[in-house]
Amino acid sequence: MINRQMVLKSHPHGIPLPSDFEMVEADVPNPGPGEMLVRNLYFSLEAAIRGWLDGKANYFEPIPLGGAIRGPSVARVVKSNVEGFEPGEIIFGLHHWEDYSLSDANTVLLSKLQPKDGIPLSYYSGGLGGSGHTAYVGLHEIGKIQAGDTVVVSAAAGATGSMACQIAKLRGCRVVGIVGSADKARLITEELGADAAVNYKHCDDLAAAISAACPEGVDVYFDNVGGRTLDAVLTCMNTFGRVIGCGMISDYNNQDNPTPIYNMWKLVEKELTLRGFLLYSYMDQVPAAMDQLHTWLEQGELKILENITEGLPNAGWAYSEMMKGATIGKNLVKVDSE
């Protein structure tokens, strides 16, 4: 049996191009003791992957040239030598962009999924997966949101941002989303319940625009982008405000020349807390997040936005589109042949 793999062909300069990736074929591996073979169904495209393409250690080892791209997937267990995992079960974990992966008890983000009837499996890669969990844990554990807080979310039409907007709204917060197009602004206010949107590409003075959209100041900022957006929001924060450091996508394509931050003095003046987090450090909180997200979804209070690309060979193209900021919601690749 053949295992198609999408590997790193060249280190991207700036935004990854489809040509930075290529398909190769390998044999399907045999699981050794303590391992299982899984069939990948959906890959979750993550901004964090960009950091692994540069050949430098990030919070994971870099992906070598010729190596399969590392990324989280929803997968079905095919053969298992791992206790507690049986063929046919559906799991989530950090695997590779390929038809079949080896997984084991130490796989990062590994969890067994119990998909509910009527809920698309793809949701477990996005709104009910890492993106939804990240939004939930970030807002509650890191941001300590309270009803009545003004919460600003950047990349608000993205996978995590679209969930963060809705969750904050469901918790009784006033929500302002920062986006990069008029379509996205309309989407988050009309479909996701955000109270206001700021289009960062259409304002001369971003801080003034955020300030105008947040007349009572900003209590919590869910930061997916870093850079000049973070710098602008810092000037709008209320005393004891919290910044949830979830991602800094504005610099992911340009890590050697990060955007400078000028307003760090606000940290002291406003007694702010800026706290970064990575979901895998908070896996103990995922079950509660999952329960709540399921409940909201069943009650019709949550919309899961997906952008599904069909076919493993198109994964590089799909990733490039996402990193350009051209997409809305959760970007997934559905593995085609089986």
Place this chain on the structure above:
Amino acid sequence: MINRQMVLKSHPHGIPLPSDFEMVEADVPNPGPGEMLVRNLYFSLEAAIRGWLDGKANYFEPIPLGGAIRGPSVARVVKSNVEGFEPGEIIFGLHHWEDYSLSDANTVLLSKLQPKDGIPLSYYSGGLGGSGHTAYVGLHEIGKIQAGDTVVVSAAAGATGSMACQIAKLRGCRVVGIVGSADKARLITEELGADAAVNYKHCDDLAAAISAACPEGVDVYFDNVGGRTLDAVLTCMNTFGRVIGCGMISDYNNQDNPTPIYNMWKLVEKELTLRGFLLYSYMDQVPAAMDQLHTWLEQGELKILENITEGLPNAGWAYSEMMKGATIGKNLVKVDSE
């Protein structure tokens, strides 16, 4: 009776000059209902005052031209219409650079002092006052120091830094101080127990120098300076590291052109917590801090470094010297005539 006052003559450009201040004479005010008249004994010179000299709101209102400089003092109650405060008692509070101030129950930082025999009154303006309390609260409440942590302290020979070095050491941490002269480096390692010192003026690559002094990485950074020092330390932080945002003196003389921070990505990558604080938000923790500091002082485990300038007319000069970075330890002005 005459009340000498040191007032703001001109908004400083960069480092304040003695000529930015001038002495004037006024009448001693009469305390109204709910007020008390206090005789100032020692003024505590604070970097934070710099932020009030520019005519722009900071975390307090700016000091107007011709207005007396606002600053904390140790003072003796002369007349009192405030319940619980009697003439002759010694208090601490945010007053003005003058012989006599009006104080009341709402005075910022107001507390009644119970000076112990054998302890100089001046200590209550520094090591046993705001500087010591700031160091104590910052390390414990904000930085959550644990024995075995590597703690880096900037402006380590300063009023707050010198206390932070000693407190962290007494709590079983490894302490590395960042200073601006060889004399200060010697002082903190030979007199204050710091395990190593880094002279930021004598290294081409500050991050590399800090890294070399902290072979196990940095768990807690007590930041008094911000700017390029903060930027360098960010690259040395361990996962889950804490940055105590106490002050950003490197930019106090130049608030319109703050030093950019380039390494904010570390916030997410290392899951850091950066938390700013101002002592007056944590006054409930001051009594416990005071008890512990008294105990250590009586046991001979704590050194209080002071630089006392005699005479209210020299307050502007003393402040200028401090803001140049020319001094060591706590800078005080002893009010002369009585």
